[in-house]
Amino acid sequence: MADDQMPNAASDVEMNQYLADRGRVNEDKIRQDDEIIGQFGEYSYGWHDSDEAGEAARKGIDEQVVREISADKHEPGWMLDMRLRGYKAFVEQPMPKWGVDLSGFHAQDFKYYVKPVGKQAARWEDLPDDIRETYDRLGIPEAEKSRLVSGVAAQYESEVIYNSIQEDLARQGVIFVDTDTAVREYPDLVRKYFGTVVPPEDNKFGALNTAAWSGGSFVYVPKGVHVDIPLQAYFRINTPNMGQFERTLIIADEGSYVHYVEGCTAPIYSTDSLHAAIVEIIVEKNARVRYTTVQNWSNNVYNLVTQRAYVREGATMEWVDGNIGSKATMKYPACILAEPYANASTMSLGFAGAGQYQDTGAKMIHLAPHTSSTIVAKSISRGGGRSAYRGLVKIVDGAEGASSNVVCDALLVDDFSRSDTYPHVDVREDDVSMAHEATVSKVSEDQLFYLMSRGIEEKEAMAMIVRGFVEPISRELPMEYALELNRLVELQMEGSVG
Amino acid sequence: MSTLEIKDLYASVETKEGRKQILRGVNLTVNSGETHAIMGPNGSGKSTLAYTLAGHPKYEVDSGQVLLDGEDILTMTPDERAKAGLFLAMQYPVEVPGVSMTNFLRTAKTEIDGRAPAIRTWTKELTEAMKRLKMDPKFATRSVNEGFSGGEKKRAEVLQLELLKPKFAILDETDSGLDVDALRIVSEGVNRAKEADDFGILMVTHYTRILKYIKPDIVHVFADGHFVKTGGPELADELEERGYDEYLPEGSDSESALA
Numbered sequence: 001m002a003d004d005q006m007p008n009a010a011s012d013v014e015m016n017q018y019l020a021d022r023g024r025v026n027e028d029k030i031r032q033d034d035e036i037i038g039q040f041g042e043y044s045y046g047w048h049d050s051d052e053a054g055e056a057a058r059k060g061i062d063e064q065v066v067r068e069i070s071a072d073k074h075e076p077g078w079m080l081d082m083r084l085r086g087y088k089a090f091v092e093q094p095m096p097k098w099g100v101d102l103s104g105f106h107a108q109d110f111k112y113y114v115k116p117v118g119k120q121a122a123r124w125e126d127l128p129d130d131i132r133e134t135y136d137r138l139g140i141p142e143a144e145k146s147r148l149v150s151g152v153a154a155q156y157e158s159e160v161i162y163n164s165i166q167e168d169l170a171r172q173g174v175i176f177v178d179t180d181t182a183v184r185e186y187p188d189l190v191r192k193y194f195g196t197v198v199p200p201e202d203n204k205f206g207a208l209n210t211a212a213w214s215g216g217s218f219v220y221v222p223k224g225v226h227v228d229i230p231l232q233a234y235f236r237i238n239t240p241n242m243g244q245f246e247r248t249l250i251i252a253d254e255g256s257y258v259h260y261v262e263g264c265t266a267p268i269y270s271t272d273s274l275h276a277a278i279v280e281i282i283v284e285k286n287a288r289v290r291y292t293t294v295q296n297w298s299n300n301v302y303n304l305v306t307q308r309a310y311v312r313e314g315a316t317m318e319w320v321d322g323n324i325g326s327k328a329t330m331k332y333p334a335c336i337l338a339e340p341y342a343n344a345s346t347m348s349l350g351f352a353g354a355g356q357y358q359d360t361g362a363k364m365i366h367l368a369p370h371t372s373s374t375i376v377a378k379s380i381s382r383g384g385g386r387s388a389y390r391g392l393v394k395i396v397d398g399a400e401g402a403s404s405n406v407v408c409d410a411l412l413v414d415d416f417s418r419s420d421t422y423p424h425v426d427v428r429e430d431d432v433s434m435a436h437e438a439t440v441s442k443v444s445e446d447q448l449f450y451l452m453s454r455g456i457e458e459k460e461a462m463a464m465i466v467r468g469f470v471e472p473i474s475r476e477l478p479m480e481y482a483l484e485l486n487r488l489v490e491l492q493m494e495g496s497v498g
Numbered sequence: 499m500s501t502l503e504i505k506d507l508y509a510s511v512e513t514k515e516g517r518k519q520i521l522r523g524v525n526l527t528v529n530s531g532e533t534h535a536i537m538g539p540n541g542s543g544k545s546t547l548a549y550t551l552a553g554h555p556k557y558e559v560d561s562g563q564v565l566l567d568g569e570d571i572l573t574m575t576p577d578e579r580a581k582a583g584l585f586l587a588m589q590y591p592v593e594v595p596g597v598s599m600t601n602f603l604r605t606a607k608t609e610i611d612g613r614a615p616a617i618r619t620w621t622k623e624l625t626e627a628m629k630r631l632k633m634d635p636k637f638a639t640r641s642v643n644e645g646f647s648g649g650e651k652k653r654a655e656v657l658q659l660e661l662l663k664p665k666f667a668i669l670d671e672t673d674s675g676l677d678v679d680a681l682r683i684v685s686e687g688v689n690r691a692k693e694a695d696d697f698g699i700l701m702v703t704h705y706t707r708i709l710k711y712i713k714p715d716i717v718h719v720f721a722d723g724h725f726v727k728t729g730g731p732e733l734a735d736e737l738e739e740r741g742y743d744e745y746l747p748e749g750s751d752s753e754s755a756l757a
Contacts, residue, residue: 445556446592453577453579454580456577460605469596470596
């Protein structure tokens with residue numbers, strides 16, 4: 001590669017000159033970015049509408065709030081106990097001292113339960129006008145009409161209010177409901193699996209979710225059933241200071257297949273918001289689950305998510321994860337490869353713009369022989385943004401023939417953004433195959449020049465290079481999400497040249 | 499009929515040792531349909547001339563003018579120069595991972611023409627041009643220059659030349675790294691494109707062998723940052739025989755002997 005480039009003798013001098021101007025450029029860039037992100041907020045993804053329910057909800061969490069949430073949902077005693085365990089762990093556990101800056105995080109500033117409507121709506125027409133309008137802007141009815149969506153569980157202010165399952169899913173025995181409904185209607189199934197992959201005491205923010213969870217999706221796919229079209233969930237945060245604690249539980253029984261897609265957009269607010277979700281997935285023998293996220297939180301959201309899958313013999317788990325936006329993200333989709341020949345992959349993209357810190361990665365825990373895992377983590381930093389890959393590959397003694405492959409690629413769009421890699425490897429078995437590859441690249445002057453010399457404007461040339469970098473992730477997404485990801489990346493890239 | 503005029507061009511580059519002037523008073527006029535060979539020893543500044551004309555940000559123009567049909571292109575960005583009708587076939591085409599050749603070529607064509615090419619004729623044009631250059635159809639789906647061999651990269655450059663139809667084509671060491679067969683295919687591509695579009699060619703080369711395939715009308719010797727001699731095709735034969743020694747500063751090695 002190196003000798004394929006033009007001679008680069010001048011670059012050091014140029015760099016020194018550039019560094020001298022850096023302070024000023026830095027400020028200019030960030031101010032420019034702020035304007036763009038401000039516009040971005042007013043663009044197609046940022047708005048907020050009237051919010052009576054949110055204003056009424058009170059801030060903060062204590063044991064009484066946890067009990068009220070549970071009582072309000074008429075939950076069985078075991079779920080209340082689970083919530084209280086979570087609350088206790090949340091109070092007892094210290095804040096993480098690694099990863100993103102959480103000094104601005106104050107648990108009592110958030111609202112923990114906001115209930116917008118009295119009962120769940122079964123049909124689109126039953127939704128209140130302002131909520132329907134909100135969803136119109138998210139394009140849900142169109143998506144439904146196009147029959148691309150096999151079911152929509154749309155979350156609005158902590159409560160799933162709109163829920164539709166197409167008949168063929170039900171006929172196959174697939175359960176796709178919000179998790180609150182699942183607790184009421186499928187208590188045995190929920191109780192059997194809830195909290196088994198992510199226990200209440202797992203981590204501080206997981207504990208908070210366990211205490212205060214509301215909404216999320218519950219999916220059960222029976223033995224041998226292949227769900228042909230992706231199950232999709234849309235939701236967004238619409239109340240300032242409101243915590244969003246959805247709880248998703250997916251069980252893929254033996255030999256089944258399901259692809260779950262989660263897409264998020266959030267409007268801009270002046271105060272910080274919190275998103276602390278848990279996704280638990282059980283992949284039974286020879287089943288396959290793919291979980292796709294394209295999230296675009298506004299740049300004041302703390303996005304602290306625990307995603308973990310338990311993967312049994314011969315089963316496959318795939319996380320595809322696009323993290324754009326948020327103030328700070330900590331998210332490390334994990335797979336426990338519990339039985340022989342289980343395999344898993346994580347493909348993730350983090351985009352850190354000005355004032356953003358994306359601390360993302362993956363965890364692969366190999367507990368059995370011949371398990372295999374792949375991690376592909378890509379990050380883009382610009383405008384002084386910071387992204388980090390933080391990963392763990394653990395292979396226990398006795399997991400002979402296990403293999404793991406990690407690839408981290410970071411792209412720096414300018415000279416004052418930052419990218420770090422923290423790969424942790426813990427291997428206690430000799431007979432394993434491990435590979436780790438990390439690259440950090442800059443959008444090079446020569447790449448830009450090459451495209452520009454073919455008539456392509458600098459801005460579009462930059463966008464092409466970044467889209468190209470993202471392509472290995474976007475090609476894994478359903479078409480409409482791939483387009484959305486590209487559009488979001490392009491919006492984030494605006495103002496990065498000239 | 500178009501004209502490219504280079505008038506008393508001086509240009510510099512920043513190096514570790516400081517600013518260094520590389521182009522020192524370049525004068526040249528090229529008309530549509532003419533093929534000029536620009537030959538010279540290594541380090542004489544031939545490639546700098548090529549990149550300066552195309553507007554690479556590394557090279558800074560100190561003084562002089564470059565007029566394309568009377569308009570000074572030196573104030574233009576590289577994309578504006580391309581739209582004005584300039585094309586640079588690079589010695590080391592750059593890889594752009596994740597961007598497919600198809601997407602890249604269509605985007606470039608759209609930008610240069612100011613409108614998107616009609617899908618049906620475009621696909622046909624692309625497929626046939628690739629076939630003539632003996633390129634595997636799979637190239638269209640591969641990332642721009644990524645993992646291409648030297649010969650494949652050069653063919654891809656000539657493919658772009660054929661499709662983008664410039665007024666003036668600068669070929670920077672297009673013959674380097676090519677075996678005889680590839681050299682023939684690439685040269686035929688250039689000749690075909692020129693026959694179709696009658697553009698002017700500035701062919702930068704160290705060796706004379708490409709001149710057997712792409713016949714120059716005028717041959718220039720470039721040394722020490724400017725043209726030192728101009729003649730007809732016979733000048734190339736002379737260089738073939740005697741090398742560049744007489745054009746080198748006193749006391750320098752004759753590492754630039756012709757192969």
